[in-house]
Amino acid sequence: MDNAMQPEDTPELRALYEGFERNHMNPLWTQTAGLMPQHPKPKAVPYVWRWADLLPMAEQSGDLVPVGRGGERRAIGLANPGLAPHAYCTPTLWCAIQYLLPGENAPEHRHSQNAFRFVVEGEGVWTVVNGDPVRMSRGDLLLTPGWSFHGHHNVATEPMAWIDGLDIPFSQQMDVGFFE
Ligand SMILES: [Fe+2]
Structure with missing residues (x-):
């Protein structure tokens, strides 16, 4: 904020700020630019994972x-360099490459976060969503709504x-997060 818009720097003002x-407490007049920027200032940066x-x-x-x-999933998060220390792909999305060997099972679980899967490689995995088997093949997009049991x-x-x-960053902002 322009200094001309700020109150005069006096001992009384400093004492007031120390009291804040x-x-x-945090006065709006010292942080308007951060709370209400004139233009978006995204922290995420363009990055390509090959x-x-x-x-x-x-x-x-x-x-x-x-x-x-490795937990219930062999999933490796794609961490946007601008969002460290969080391993988030975008401000609202956690993304990972998940890898499953022949004969392996990723056991059923459910969580409040919504999920999608986009198949890049191979076929022959079944994702079971609330008891319904959904075949996965290269190019398929699967949706797993929050709180649906799912296993691979x-x-x-x-x-x-x-x-x-998964919308993990968004869920954390909303303070939701149940898992079983
Ligand atoms: Fe899951």
Whole structure:
């Protein structure tokens, strides 16, 4: 904010500001530009994750991290460099490459976050959503609404990889987050 718009710097004003700080208060007139910018100031930056780079590392994860020991999902988040320390892809979206070996099962669970899957590689995985099996093939987009039970089962002879997207950052902003 233009300094000409600010009150005169006096001992009394400084004492007032110290009182604000002690009481966890923050006057609008010192922070309008941050709260209400004239133009968007996104922290996320343009970044390209190349499938040719992602897939070999997902394959290596398949060798080194059993799906049961990496949590319930072998999913590797795509962390936008501008949003560190959060591993968010965009301000409202968490994305990951998920990799499942033949015969592996990612057990059923459910959470408040909504999810989509976009299949990039292979076929032969069934995602079971609330008891209904949904076949996954290259190019498919699957939607898993929040609080729907879902699990992934690779009954094929080849590994399979896809992109998961969940509205985790948005859910955190809204203070929702149930999981079972
Ligand atoms: Fe899930």
